[in-house]
Amino acid sequence: MEIYRAVVARVEPLTATMVRVVLTGGDLSKFASTGVGDEYVRLFFPHGPDRHDLSLPVATETSWETPEGSPTAPMRTYTIRAVRPEVNEIDIDFVLHDHGVAATWAAGTRPGDPLGFNSPTGLYDPPEDVTRQILVADQTGLPAVARLLENTPDHITTRVIVEVPDQASVQPLPAHPRAKVTWAYGGNGHGPSRLADLVTAALPEDSDLTGTYVWTAGETTALRTVRKHFRKTLSLPSSRFKVVGYWSPNADSWTERWEALPADVKAELEALWEDPKDDLEDVTIAYEDRLSGLGL
Structure with missing residues (x-):
């Protein structure tokens, strides 16, 4: 485990409800990406009103700990949208809303603000024989969906379904010759999540899932039904799907x-x-x- 420190290089609005924070400098030259499209890190934020007052934990072999007498940095988990080692930059996309440590920080951050994070972990792990993948997520999963599409070989057929609050939250996704993208509206804290319904509509009980890998991410509680659908209804082996809870109401x-x-x-x-x-x-x-x- 490693703990890294970086600073904000710039902030790029993406849609009405998402913003991209580009990190640079600090320890980024030592950062080791897994290369997995949905890799995530724990972000460590300033602990008080001073945006430059960042107290980072100390890395242990498998985790981290706060030094005795030091304030504990608020921590949240986020997916890395892009890594550009040639220019020493990392992109992290934030959903904007009116509460929460991370969203509040992202809404007000400026170039030069420090941020800490740990070594990344990736979860997306399709079998070698995969010929088709299905990616279903709400808005919090958009950064991973986009990066997964970028990394997908041209021969793999890809079905993408993303639930966003409204049309203003739709953003361009990377082009792929065998990908079909569908946008659904709702959920995302603005109403009941539709993730379970979207998954069962895309993958009904009689689905032929030969060569298929399914990756789903979003509201944790809604994904309980999704996991049961994969295991109990579709009888998918665990190697054929990944369910990732990104947030909880x-x-x-x-x-x-x-x-x-x-x-x-x-x-x-x-x-x-x-x-x-x-x-x-x-x-x-x-x-x-x-x-x-x-x-x-």
């Missing part, structure tokens, strides 16, 4: 409700992950079903 209250759970309930949930005998996707479904039953 009312995340702060969710954390408070989790912390309020009785100790024995927390222990029961955590025990599901200890030496699991089932496929990890099936364990995840059992875990998420239990969360849903608890109102989480």
